[in-house]
Amino acid sequence: MNCAHSRRISRYADNELPQKEKEFLDKHIFTCPPCLHELKAITSIKERILKNKVDTNAGFFWQTLKKRIDTEARAVSTKEMFSLDFGSWAKRLIPVPIFASLLVLAFLTINSRNSNLIDAYLFTNQDSSVLELMDNAGSQSEINILLYNQTSFLRSQSIC
């Protein structure tokens, strides 16, 4: 390209120049061999690229695409079905272990509190009357009755 205007020929060939510049080049091209050569080259390239246009069957293309869309839709609905089932089961199952854990925790806490009170009583309130009764108890069952009475008394106190 030996002409200062030849770089604009690409845009001229695409009809993208302002009107004034286009009018100028309309005249200039036919007096300038480099610009004319550039225009011919671009026109030739345009024609060759257009020959690469592909002809396809619209009906077949759409049917293939439709099958893919349907297949995807089926896959998505199956996935959603499973995820929904899991969701509902999960909603039902999640409270069960939580509730059971809370029950166990409450039982352990209460039990531990009462046991501690009884132990504390037995170790700190070893008053003579109880020890004497235990000494005089004839059998294990009498000792159990005695302890039961004492612990019942302690439970009633702890509740109050």
Place this chain on the structure above:
Amino acid sequence: MDEDLELINKFKSGHLEGFEMLVKKYHTRVITIANSFVGNTSDAEDIAQETFLKIYHTLESFKAQAKFSSWLYRITVNTAYDHLRKNKHKPLSLDEIDYSAISDNKNREDLVAKEAMQEALNKIPFDFRSALTLKEIEGLSYQEIAEALKITIGTVESRIFRARQILKKLLTHKEPDKR
């Protein structure tokens, strides 16, 4: 309201026919654009299918701020680029182009053939080829190409100009100007 928007609204209101009409209207252009990147109809059809699947999944959220065709062409170009990348057809940079290889063993008649043109197109960097393809095959204006590729009009002009310069050199078997 333009025809494309009517079809989009039809699709949005639950009628697949709206989408079908869009596919039938644009599929040849999409395949042709894809073909200019990959050089074979089979791959080009795969790219077109992928493109329309993406459109199908996102058409619901399409807003009429841009032209549907610009949006479609952008997705086509991006899908073609992904295809080339996945298939290791690395887009060439200007320095990597082998200008002598294209026509060493081919006579002038071969250069006129589709294959020669395609081979030359394949050697143009992807960005340049995108702009040139949209210009030559779709006949889009520089403004429309700028919208589709999200670049400036000046960049569109520059890319088309340089793509043509490379094609000229490839097809006439000469070394390009190094810039």
